Structures are given as structure tokens and as C-alpha cells.
Amino acid sequence: MQIYGRTVPRTAPALLALLILVTGLVSMSPWSPSATNGEATAAKPERTGEKPRPWNRPAPPRPKAPTGSAWSGYAFDACRAPSQQVMDRWRTASPFTGVGIYLGGIHRACEQRHLTRAWVARQVRASWKLLPIWVGPQAACTSYDHRISGRPGGGWYSRARSEGKREATRAAATARGLGIGTGEVVFYDIEPYDTHSASCRDSSLAFLEEWTNELHRRGYRSGVYSHVKASIAQLSRTGRGYVRPDAVWYAWIDRVGHMPRKYVADPAFMRTSRVHQYALDRRVEFGGVRMDIDWDFVSLGRTETPRSAASCDQLAARVGTTSVVHGDRGPHVRALQCLVSGQRIHPLKTSGRYDAATREAVIRFQTRSGLRATGVVDRPTWISLLARGHAPVLSAGSRGGSVQRLQRSLNAAVTHGRVRVDGHFGRSTARAVRQYRRNLGLPPAAVATERVWRALERGRTVRR
Structure with a gap:
């Protein structure tokens, strides 16, 4: 049998029981897997005839998930709930469908000026998926100011359980007060x-088991966020007698969607109800709004292979300047729809179908840019779309996003040689700029001036 990862020979139960009675140093876990069939067995009362503890009563039923709560996609979490302006901008301009919000708890780090019942209602109406988080007492062996009681109490950890129940009660009340419906995690x-x-x-x-039980009693589903080597690994080792949470949110800085089986003992654990926090403290900008966030990929109620969260320019660079016509679909159409919107729509928020509305937007763009307004996205149209934006003077040594934009548009315009899109104005970029300027009838200097940008925006290609 196992006692939280410690293996005990099957021939030793009598010796183990004697050790418990004599020394009181070892306690059987009520959730440990059985040595014979891998299932958990309920802990017995400490003394013959003793009544079961109140928390040892049958676990409450798990609440049903609300209709439409199963989803998969990207989410972010930030210390503070963003303002409404940020949420509105990021709803279309970012790859995110969900947002983590810190409801409360003694260790919540930031005040939540924007987090109100009205704010929650507006996000739900805008189709944002909310991931509520509660940050209360931490593990007994940590250095946090407020910690879970580590007193065994005969192996029942009654104080820790009472604390878990208390935190769940507070979290459920806060969630209800904010208008977060029952059944949510x-x-x-x-x-x-x-x-x-x-x-x-x-x-x-x-603590976490009683957190789950009490949330269930109050109509909410339970989730646990932790590092994959900490509570996530421990939860995966519990048997059937332990009431596991309905979902887990694991911190593991690795490729998006990766499930680290090395630390997760149960192969079925985290299969369909999980959130993967795979990048921390990233400063990103979408829709002209910059924030420091953590990146997450969500699989709640279903699993999907993560699609790339590449930006418009990055996706366009991958698909090239393939001609696009009405009726086409796929990544090149997603890149087109994003670019023609002025990057107000992230590729993941586009349809990927070249429909009538997309064709009208392309014709409007071609008309404004002085191109043939055919609705067919040919190479000149791609060049113009890729070059669209601020037109700074760039030369050897220049760096940044404008250089990347120049490099991508030159790759579409210059037929001989490829420029590495790295944001650094180096030798290959200088060579392409000289070639392009020569075709424009300008001195072949390695400088991208306003005339160079204007020609690119008009879709001017390099003649053979």
C-alpha cells in the first residue's frame, strides 16, 4: 500500500498498525490507493465505536457544467482585471478568448478597481470566458504570512479541512456577488x-479536498491552480476515495499544451479539464494596448490541438504571397483578413473564409491604395498590405518592428533573394533595399526613405 508516495510492503500491515498505536508517528492517509487494486479506501475511525468525522460524510454531488461552458483556446491572466477599454480592444485584436480574474483571498496581490458585477456581465455578453481565481492561505511549509494548518490531528487534518471549507465558502459568496453563475469552475x-x-x-x-466539497455544496465546480511538480502531481496520485477537483490549472513553462507525464501519475488526469500556464510575465501589445500577462491554453470539457497564435505579419510571412480569390479558405485568408482590417482583428478571430464581406474590404483597400480594384489579392496587393503602417527612415543598424515590416514587404516585392525577417537591418536587408531603390530610379543607397515606403504601399514590384 502507499502512504502519499511511500511504499509499504504488503506483509507489514500489522506492524504498521502497531507502530501507529505505539508511537503515533505514522498516519494512514484516507485517500491513498489500495495496495491490491489501486483504488482508495476510506479511513477508519481512530477508535472502535467512534463516530465518523463530519467531513467524512458522503461527498456532495458534482454540479453540472453550464451549457456552453466547454471550450478550448488561449487565455491570459494579469494581476488586475483590465479596464473595459482594454477588454474591448483585446476581444478582437488579441488571440485570447478567456481571462483569469482574481476574485479575492488573503494573498491576492492587487486591488481590483474594475472587477464589479457590471464588469463581469459585460465580459460575458462580449463572449469572454472567465477563469475565477481565489488566493487564500498557502501550504504549511512555505514562508507566506498565512498558511494552511499542518497539524495532523490523528491523520484527519481537521484544521486544514475547516480552512478549506472556509475559503470555499468565501470564494463562492464572492463569485455569486459578482454574478458568476453556479456550475462555473x-x-x-x-x-x-x-x-x-x-x-x-x-x-x-x-484542504483542497474540502475546498472541492464545499464548492460543490454551494453549486460551483472546483479547480486547483498549482505548479505541476506541487499540488498537480500530488492530486494525480490520489485514489478514488479522494474527491479530486473538476479541473486543474498547471504551471509548466514549456511548449503550449504540453502535458508533463513525468510528474503526473494518472494518465487520465488532466485529459479534458485543464488549463496550461506556459509563459510568465510577458509584455505584449494588441490593439495598441500593452500589458504584462501570463499566457494560458485552455481545454475545459474538450481537447484541441493549439493553433498558432501568430500575429498578422508573422502569419503572412509564413503563407507568402499566394494569390487569393473569392471562395478560398485557410491560413492565407486569415492573414489577409487581419491585414486588411488594419490588424484590428487577430488571425485567430477571423473566419478564414474569403467571403463577400472580405472581398468588399479588399476592394476598398485596393481603391484607397491606388491598386486595381479587382477583389483578387495578387502580389501587389500583398506588398501594399504588408507595408501598411508608420514609415520611418531606416538604415544599417536599425532594429524593431518597422524593420520587420520592411523585410516582409521586400520579400514580397523583390523576386531575387530572400531577406531574413529578424528585425535587424543587416546586409541582406541592405542588399534588397538597394535593389528596390535601383528599380525606382533612386540612388542605390541602403536607406529606406519615405519614397521607398510609398512605393511599397502602392504595391510596386521589382522588375526582372
Whole structure:
């Protein structure tokens, strides 16, 4: 049998029981898997005839997920709930469908000026998916000011359980007050801790089990956020007698969607109800609004292979300048729809179908840019779309997003040689600029001036 990862020989139960009675140093976990069939067994009362503890009553039923709550896609979480202006901009300009919001808890780091019932209602109406988070006491062996009690209490961890119930009660009340409907998942944030400490590990599991039970009693589904090596790994090792959360949110800085089986003992764990936090403290900009965020990929109720969250320019550089006509579909159409909108729409928020509305937008763009207004996206149209934007003077040594935009548009305009799109005005960029200027009848200097940008915006190609 196992006691939270410690293997005990099957021939030793009598010796183990004697050790418990004599020394009181070892306690059986009520959630550990059975040695014979891998299933969990309920803990027995400490003394013959003793009544079961109140928390040992049958677990409450798991609330049903609301209709439409199953989804998969990108989400972000930030310390503060963003303003309405940011949410409106990012709804179309970013790859994100969901947002993590910190409801409360003694260890919530930031005040939430924008987080109100009206704010929640507006996000729901705008089709944002909300990921509520509660940050209360942390594991017993950490250095946080407020910690879960690590007192075993005969192996029941009654104080830790009471604390888990208390936090769930508060979280459910806060969620209800903000208008977050029952059946939604509320995540408990428990930061990394020493999993080698039995009391720290077991008290955290006791706390989280009662967190789950109490949320269920109050109509909400339970979630746990933690590092994959901490509570996520420990939860995956519990048996059927332990009430697991309905979803997990695991921090693991790796490729998006990766499930680290090395630390997750149960192959079925996290299969369909998980959130992967795969990038931390990234400063990003969408729709002209910049924020410091963590990146997440969500698979709640279903699993999907993550689609690339590339920007318009990045996607356009990948698909090239393939001619696009009405009725086409695919990545090149997504890039087109994003670019023709002035990058107000992220590729993941586009339809990927060249429909009538897209054709009208292309014709309007071609007319404004002095191109043949055919609705066919040919090479001159691609060049103009890729060059669209600010037109600074660039020369050797220049760096940044404008250089990348210049490099992408030159790759579409110059037929001989490719420019590496790295944001650095180096030798290959200088060579392409000279070639382009020569075709314009300008001195072959390695400088992208206003005339160079204007020619690119008009879709001017390099003649053979």
C-alpha cells in the first residue's frame, strides 16, 4: 500500500498498525490507493465505536457544467482585471478568448478597481470566458504570512479541512456577488511547496479536498491552480476515495499544451479539464494596448490541438504571397483578413473564409491604395498590405518592428533573394533595399526613405 508516495510492503500491515498505536508517528492517509487494486479506501475511525468525522460524510454531488461552458483556446491572466477599454480592444485584436480574474483571498496581490458585477456581465455578453481565481492561505511549509494548518490531528487534518471549507465558502459568496453563475469552475491558487514534507503535502490535500466539497455544496465546480511538480502531481496520485477537483490549472513553462507525464501519475488526469500556464510575465501589445500577462491554453470539457497564435505579419510571412480569390479558405485568408482590417482583428478571430464581406474590404483597400480594384489579392496587393503602417527612415543598424515590416514587404516585392525577417537591418536587408531603390530610379543607397515606403504601399514590384 502507499502512504502519499511511500511504499509499504504488503506483509507489514500489522506492524504498521502497531507502530501507529505505539508511537503515533505514522498516519494512514484516507485517500491513498489500495495496495491490491489501486483504488482508495476510506479511513477508519481512530477508535472502535467512534463516530465518523463530519467531513467524512458522503461527498456532495458534482454540479453540472453550464451549457456552453466547454471550450478550448488561449487565455491570459494579469494581476488586475483590465479596464473595459482594454477588454474591448483585446476581444478582437488579441488571440485570447478567456481571462483569469482574481476574485479575492488573503494573498491576492492587487486591488481590483474594475472587477464589479457590471464588469463581469459585460465580459460575458462580449463572449469572454472567465477563469475565477481565489488566493487564500498557502501550504504549511512555505514562508507566506498565512498558511494552511499542518497539524495532523490523528491523520484527519481537521484544521486544514475547516480552512478549506472556509475559503470555499468565501470564494463562492464572492463569485455569486459578482454574478458568476453556479456550475462555473472557481480555481484555488496554491503556490509551490516542499512535497517531501508529509505534513505539508497531506494538509494541502486535505484542504483542497474540502475546498472541492464545499464548492460543490454551494453549486460551483472546483479547480486547483498549482505548479505541476506541487499540488498537480500530488492530486494525480490520489485514489478514488479522494474527491479530486473538476479541473486543474498547471504551471509548466514549456511548449503550449504540453502535458508533463513525468510528474503526473494518472494518465487520465488532466485529459479534458485543464488549463496550461506556459509563459510568465510577458509584455505584449494588441490593439495598441500593452500589458504584462501570463499566457494560458485552455481545454475545459474538450481537447484541441493549439493553433498558432501568430500575429498578422508573422502569419503572412509564413503563407507568402499566394494569390487569393473569392471562395478560398485557410491560413492565407486569415492573414489577409487581419491585414486588411488594419490588424484590428487577430488571425485567430477571423473566419478564414474569403467571403463577400472580405472581398468588399479588399476592394476598398485596393481603391484607397491606388491598386486595381479587382477583389483578387495578387502580389501587389500583398506588398501594399504588408507595408501598411508608420514609415520611418531606416538604415544599417536599425532594429524593431518597422524593420520587420520592411523585410516582409521586400520579400514580397523583390523576386531575387530572400531577406531574413529578424528585425535587424543587416546586409541582406541592405542588399534588397538597394535593389528596390535601383528599380525606382533612386540612388542605390541602403536607406529606406519615405519614397521607398510609398512605393511599397502602392504595391510596386521589382522588375526582372
